[in-house]
Amino acid sequence: MSLLTVYADDANVELARYSEEPAIAKALEDIGVRFERWQAAVPLQPDATQQDILAAYAPQIAALSSEGGYTTADVVRLKADHPERAAMRQKFIEEHTHAEDEVRFFVEGSGAFYLHGQGQVYRLVCERNDLIRVPAQTPHWFDMGPTPHFTAIRLFTDPAGWVGHFTGSTISHAFPLYER
Ligand SMILES: [Fe+2]
Numbered sequence: 001m002s003l004l005t006v007y008a009d010d011a012n013v014e015l016a017r018y019s020e021e022p023a024i025a026k027a028l029e030d031i032g033v034r035f036e037r038w039q040a041a042v043p044l045q046p047d048a049t050q051q052d053i054l055a056a057y058a059p060q061i062a063a064l065s066s067e068g069g070y071t072t073a074d075v076v077r078l079k080a081d082h083p084e085r086a087a088m089r090q091k092f093i094e095e096h097t098h099a100e101d102e103v104r105f106f107v108e109g110s111g112a113f114y115l116h117g118q119g120q121v122y123r124l125v126c127e128r129n130d131l132i133r134v135p136a137q138t139p140h141w142f143d144m145g146p147t148p149h150f151t152a153i154r155l156f157t158d159p160a161g162w163v164g165h166f167t168g169s170t171i172s173h174a175f176p177l178y179e180r
Helices: 021-029 050-056 058-068 085-091
Strands: 003-008 014-018 034-037 072-078 102-117 120-127 130-134 140-143 149-156
Touching (some): 003 021, 021 034, 021 120, 050 058, 050 072, 058 102, 058 130, 058 149, 120 130
Antiparallel strands (some): 003 120, 034 130, 072 149, 102 120, 102 130, 102 140, 102 149
16 A cells, blocks of 8 residues: 655654545645556556556556656566665665656555655655656655565656766665565
């Protein structure tokens, strides 16, 4: 179940918790983050390829791309037995920003985004059917957990330019990890 927990950013004190789509979306609007739940037009098969997945969500991808100016879409898939999972988990677990939006749609599995703004940390556990758009320059981090399992569609303005700029803050260490 998708779950948003809001904390004070200086004290790790829980301020609010939301599990319904409208309430999650409304709370995240305060920091400019977009949250939606999408439904695929056709059921996705277990052996679906990247092309199958992009085709299943083509109308939604097209609408969001024209609205946000995204030029490319791809699919990232991570399994719990990935040999590089520990290193991959560490890659984006420290607070960072990007020069462009971070757009993710969870086709399956889950992961936790932590958005930092307005003196608060918004911890959003995303699951299947969840779309999140983090605006460019928003401080955030992501925890896929020790046994990562997710398939996500990513949209980019310029995939070559999508790199993390780390803030140097250790704030992420003060908040609950994602232990799927
Ligand atoms: Fe990021």
